[in-house]
Amino acid sequence: MTNQRIKKLAFAALLIAVGVVCSSFSIPIGASKCLPTQHAINVIAGVFLGPVYGCGMAFVTSLIRLLTGTGSALAFPGSMIGALLCGLAFKYGKRLWCAFLGEVIGTGILGALAAYPVAAFLLGQEAAVFAYVVPFLISTIGGSILSVVFIKILDKTHVMSMIQNSLGTVTVPKKKPQQSKT
Numbered sequence: 001m002t003n004q005r006i007k008k009l010a011f012a013a014l015l016i017a018v019g020v021v022c023s024s025f026s027i028p029i030g031a032s033k034c035l036p037t038q039h040a041i042n043v044i045a046g047v048f049l050g051p052v053y054g055c056g057m058a059f060v061t062s063l064i065r066l067l068t069g070t071g072s073a074l075a076f077p078g079s080m081i082g083a084l085l086c087g088l089a090f091k092y093g094k095r096l097w098c099a100f101l102g103e104v105i106g107t108g109i110l111g112a113l114a115a116y117p118v119a120a121f122l123l124g125q126e127a128a129v130f131a132y133v134v135p136f137l138i139s140t141i142g143g144s145i146l147s148v149v150f151i152k153i154l155d156k157t158h159v160m161s162m163i164q165n166s167l168g169t170v171t172v173p174k175k176k177p178q179q180s181k182t
Contacts, residue, residue: 039143
């Protein structure tokens with residue numbers, strides 16, 4: 001196993017720990033337990049770890065939350081699709097707003113729609129197809145905004161580039177300074 005893979009696994013484990021510890025701060029809405037911090041963690045994972053490690057981190061966090069009773073099975077489709085799409089959007093868009101949109105669309109819309117069969121067939125709950133879209137969107141927008149603020153602070157202090165260099169991940173391109181025409 002390479003040094004970068006070990007660093008990525010350690011960083012993912014750190015994010016999993018934060019996600020599990022913060023799961024006591026969930027907002028119950030129907031059968032779902034909305035967790036804005038998980039969405040913030042998804043964006044951070046998407047930016048620093050990429051889509052594969054981000055999706056794996058979301059799966060393990062959801063599994064531990066389910067096993068400890070601080071989450072529900074609805075966390076799997078929401079967080080995993082959100083983390084995957086966030087990581088892909090950042091990988092190919094190379095902009096923070098791409099990661100934000102990837103998380104919001106992935107969790108708030110696609111993950112919410114994927115939560116319907118989980119609720120209806122696995123949990124045996126009556127739910128409309130679009131029942132989870134509004135609560136998932138509210139949660140993911142709030143959490144994604146938190147992550148953008150956090151990542152912007154890391155970027156301003158140059159910690160972001162140090163972490164990305166250490167993990168060997170994509171760096172956010174800096175804006176070119178405007179040249180004056182004289």
